[in-house]
Amino acid sequence: MRPQATATQMIDDARVRVTRFDFAPGAETGWHRHEMDYVITAVTDCHMRLELPDGTENEVTVPAGTSYRRDEGIEHNVINAGDAPMSFVEVELK
Numbered sequence: 001m002r003p004q005a006t007a008t009q010m011i012d013d014a015r016v017r018v019t020r021f022d023f024a025p026g027a028e029t030g031w032h033r034h035e036m037d038y039v040i041t042a043v044t045d046c047h048m049r050l051e052l053p054d055g056t057e058n059e060v061t062v063p064a065g066t067s068y069r070r071d072e073g074i075e076h077n078v079i080n081a082g083d084a085p086m087s088f089v090e091v092e093l094k
Helices: none
Strands: 006-012 016-023 037-042 046-051 057-062 067-070 075-080 086-093
Touching: 016 075, 046 086
Parallel strands: none
Antiparallel strands: 006 016, 016 086, 037 067, 037 086, 046 057, 046 075
């Protein structure tokens, strides 16, 4: 069993929910499905392993200060695949 990432809710209002995720090396979010469109901005370099429902795994690196967005419905488990702590901020669009 992997350690869990720490989720710190920063804003939750009528328009957005903003959460910071902090991962020790090897930590994971646990399986989840995104119920809203969202944007991720990397605070640190993020070396992620994404476990997908079909059993596949993707490894991606999101450099510090960069962002990406995804539509609602994504289901995955996010794991810190690097050897340093990683952090990102997720903005969910209500």
